[in-house]
Amino acid sequence: MELFYNENLHLNDESLNLGPDESRHLSKVLRKEVGEKIRVTNGHGLEWNGELISTDSRKATAKKKEAVLHQNKILPLHIAIAPTKSNDRLEWFLEKATEIGITEITPLVCYHSERKSIKPERINKILVRGLKQSVQYFLPKLNPMISFEEFMKSNHPQIKLLAHCQNGNKTPMHKLGNLNKEILIMIGPEGDFSNQEIKAALNNSFIEITLGVNRLRSETAGIVACSKVATLREISKTK
Numbered sequence: 001m002e003l004f005y006n007e008n009l010h011l012n013d014e015s016l017n018l019g020p021d022e023s024r025h026l027s028k029v030l031r032k033e034v035g036e037k038i039r040v041t042n043g044h045g046l047e048w049n050g051e052l053i054s055t056d057s058r059k060a061t062a063k064k065k066e067a068v069l070h071q072n073k074i075l076p077l078h079i080a081i082a083p084t085k086s087n088d089r090l091e092w093f094l095e096k097a098t099e100i101g102i103t104e105i106t107p108l109v110c111y112h113s114e115r116k117s118i119k120p121e122r123i124n125k126i127l128v129r130g131l132k133q134s135v136q137y138f139l140p141k142l143n144p145m146i147s148f149e150e151f152m153k154s155n156h157p158q159i160k161l162l163a164h165c166q167n168g169n170k171t172p173m174h175k176l177g178n179l180n181k182e183i184l185i186m187i188g189p190e191g192d193f194s195n196q197e198i199k200a201a202l203n204n205s206f207i208e209i210t211l212g213v214n215r216l217r218s219e220t221a222g223i224v225a226c227s228k229v230a231t232l233r234e235i236s237k238t239k
């Protein structure tokens with residue numbers, strides 16, 4: 001069943017008015033009819049199931065049938081990444097990383113960054129799109145854009161990883177051991193991290209990792225990192 005999104009939805013709401021975008025998609029694209037069931041989330045674990053009582057393309061309305069507040073059992077994965085110059089490439093990463101299961105995103109401004117500002121409202125729409133596509137109930141947390149230097153002063157989890165293109169003592173991710181804990185992975189800009197940034201990260205106990213033998217674009221590196229973590233976590237469940 002298609003998943004819809006309404007950030008203001010609450011567990012005890014007996015009825016729901018969908019916004020213009022969702023209503024238009026429901027009526028014009030999916031051609032839903034009165035009496036059909038819909039499923040809606042607020043991105044905070046809520047699964048609200050209702051029955052359509054209006055399919056107006058500007059404000060579709062549903063009445064509640066049942067609602068469940070899911071516990072967040074998703075293992076934390078935080079990607080701190082320098083946004084690409086191309087909006088399309090950045091949005092592709094955000095959408096696909098959300099589908100894979102990222103839980104937190106921090107946009108970084110690094111020495112070689114070409115993009116030093118973002119549009120949070122636009123990014124949030126991309127995250128919602130990925131959430132709906134993958135039928136998840138928890139929207140990834142989007143942090144404000146921050147400089148590399150300030151990010152180094154933040155509190156970080158025990159497992160903190162650095163992916164870069166320079167030579168170094170890099171560890172393949174499958175050799176890191178137990179990844180079923182909170183993980184932070186830093187991905188640099190299109191010009192990579194500077195030598196000073198790499199040194200600063202290592203001084204802050206980041207572990208250098210390799211994502212493979214090929215040199216990857218920033219957004220590709222982000223997707224590969226997310227995919228590797230997801231795969232290794234799945235493998236660990238079967239052991």
